[in-house]
Amino acid sequence: MTTFAADHDTDRQLRELDDRTRTAWDDYRSSITELAGVEYEDAELISWERLQQALHDVAAERQRLVGAGREDDSEH
Numbered sequence: 001m002t003t004f005a006a007d008h009d010t011d012r013q014l015r016e017l018d019d020r021t022r023t024a025w026d027d028y029r030s031s032i033t034e035l036a037g038v039e040y041e042d043a044e045l046i047s048w049e050r051l052q053q054a055l056h057d058v059a060a061e062r063q064r065l066v067g068a069g070r071e072d073d074s075e076h
Helices: 003-032 037-075
Strands: none
Touching: 003 037
């Protein structure tokens, strides 16, 4: 694969990760928006844990992509 094609694919994947990050935050906010009191507290805890897992997964994938790109650069 040419460097241009690899860079284009990585850029696309990074944009998808940005979208996943936005979606995770949107899901978190929408899951607690209209709640109050105990309902809010219960839902917020679960939603926060779900958000943190999603953000962790995105960060790990981003690190894999960026790290792989750096390894490819060092070979040339």
